[in-house]
Amino acid sequence: MKLSRKVCACAGALLATGAYGQTYEIQLVDFGLRPAQAWCVNGSGTSAGGFISTVHNAYRGFVGAGQELAPAPGDTQSMVFALDDAGRAAAVSFTIGDPGERALLVDGAGSTVLGDFCPRGFGPDGRVVGSRVSTFGPGWLGRRACVYTEAGLTDLPSLGGEFSQAMAAGPGDWVVGFSFTATGLTPRATLWSGGVVRDLGTLGGPGAEALGVGAGGRIVGTSETVGGAQRPFLFLVDAGGNVTQRVDLGTLGTGGGNYGAAYGVNSAGHVVGTSADRAFMFRDGVMHDLETLVVNPGHWHLAVASSINDAGHIAGWGVYKGWPAAFVLTPVAACDPDLNGDGNVDQDDVAYLVNVVGGGSNPTGIDPDFNGDGNVDQDDVAALINVVAGGGCP
Ligand SMILES: [Ca+2]
Ligand SMILES: [Ca+2]
Numbered sequence: 001m002k003l004s005r006k007v008c009a010c011a012g013a014l015l016a017t018g019a020y021g022q023t024y025e026i027q028l029v030d031f032g033l034r035p036a037q038a039w040c041v042n043g044s045g046t047s048a049g050g051f052i053s054t055v056h057n058a059y060r061g062f063v064g065a066g067q068e069l070a071p072a073p074g075d076t077q078s079m080v081f082a083l084d085d086a087g088r089a090a091a092v093s094f095t096i097g098d099p100g101e102r103a104l105l106v107d108g109a110g111s112t113v114l115g116d117f118c119p120r121g122f123g124p125d126g127r128v129v130g131s132r133v134s135t136f137g138p139g140w141l142g143r144r145a146c147v148y149t150e151a152g153l154t155d156l157p158s159l160g161g162e163f164s165q166a167m168a169a170g171p172g173d174w175v176v177g178f179s180f181t182a183t184g185l186t187p188r189a190t191l192w193s194g195g196v197v198r199d200l201g202t203l204g205g206p207g208a209e210a211l212g213v214g215a216g217g218r219i220v221g222t223s224e225t226v227g228g229a230q231r232p233f234l235f236l237v238d239a240g241g242n243v244t245q246r247v248d249l250g251t252l253g254t255g256g257g258n259y260g261a262a263y264g265v266n267s268a269g270h271v272v273g274t275s276a277d278r279a280f281m282f283r284d285g286v287m288h289d290l291e292t293l294v295v296n297p298g299h300w301h302l303a304v305a306s307s308i309n310d311a312g313h314i315a316g317w318g319v320y321k322g323w324p325a326a327f328v329l330t331p332v333a334a335c336d337p338d339l340n341g342d343g344n345v346d347q348d349d350v351a352y353l354v355n356v357v358g359g360g361s362n363p364t365g366i367d368p369d370f371n372g373d374g375n376v377d378q379d380d381v382a383a384l385i386n387v388v389a390g391g392g393c394p
Pocket of ligand 1: 349
């Protein structure tokens with residue numbers, strides 16, 4: 001069985017910039033070599049997603065590495081796309097071959113069916129956004145973006161077409177996703193806010209999808225370009241819902257046509273996604289291959305980064321020892337290896353630390369305990385040498 005997006009579909013070191021940026025430690029979300037995808041990470045760094053259960057021979061949603069989420073009675077499969085900071089998961093429950101699906105809210109008290117829709121994200125006020133199956137003629141199935149609140153499930157207006165999906169929510173009442181127009185043959189990135197549905201435009205090509213939203217009016221997604229490439233984007237939108245800037249985040253590929261999509265953005269404006277089958281992070285104007293920011297990527301290939309929280313945890317999936325596997329990245333404490341303060345990170349900094357460790361003068365006032373273990377000794381020099389050589393901070 002291939003693990004992929006269901007139709008609802010539901011559907012640092014010496015960095016390339018020369019900056020000593022944030023680096024990460026990688027953690028396997030361990031399902032014993034069963035294929036897994038982590039779709040989201042909440043504020044405390046817990047991931048959620050889905051894996052293929054060999055016990056059930058079916059998709060199963062998960063929260064963390066331990067909690068497996070059962071589908072609704074009568075269904076055979078489940079998957080999680082959203083996890084809030086309180087640890088509540090919004091799961092989709094479905095059966096292969098059945099076009100409909102059930103939304104489950106799963107928390108410590110158990111599992112509740114919210115309605116017949118595919119949940120994709122939580123809003124800041126606990127709303128759940130997603131899409132539901134609609135019918136608009138004999139034998140024709142579409143989808144409608146929808147919002148679940150305590151008052152019930154409500155459709156969001158489309159841009160005119162019969163197919164729309166809400167993919168993420170917040171801050172405020174913002175909901176983002178995509179919608180077809182009455183005449184268009186491609187999806188359009190869409191913002192719902194203040195009771196108004198807006199077409200956010202594209203990077204120049206005919207179609208775009210908004211897939212994530214964050215503070216500061218940042219909306220991310222994927223768009224066709226004039227040249228026909230599919231690129232990850234960051235759109236900046238003002239409080240009135242008007243797009244002020246559309247940024248093509250670029251590509252990690254060598255050709256122009258490699259697929260790329262941005263899935264998540266945090267309050268620092270760091271964007272994560274996939275480009276040319278590699279997970280990326282876009283920060284400070286540069287797209288990084290996320291793998292190069294991981295201290296010891298070991299046997300990993302990072303393919304997709306799906307979510308990033310404000311603390312910098314990143315969830316996603318890739319290939320670990322030849323198997324499709326989910327990961328969570330945890331930020332490693334940053335360090336400043338420019339110990340002599342001359343703006344360069346090089347052998348002179350090592351010489352500076354060697355002198356301080358040996359009892360020499362310390363005009364820049366650095367803490368010589370570079371590895372933070374409470375002792376000032378040769379280990380600090382070794383840790384600094386590693387950073388100067390391109391390794392991660394201790
Ligand atoms: Ca220096
Ligand atoms: Ca030390």
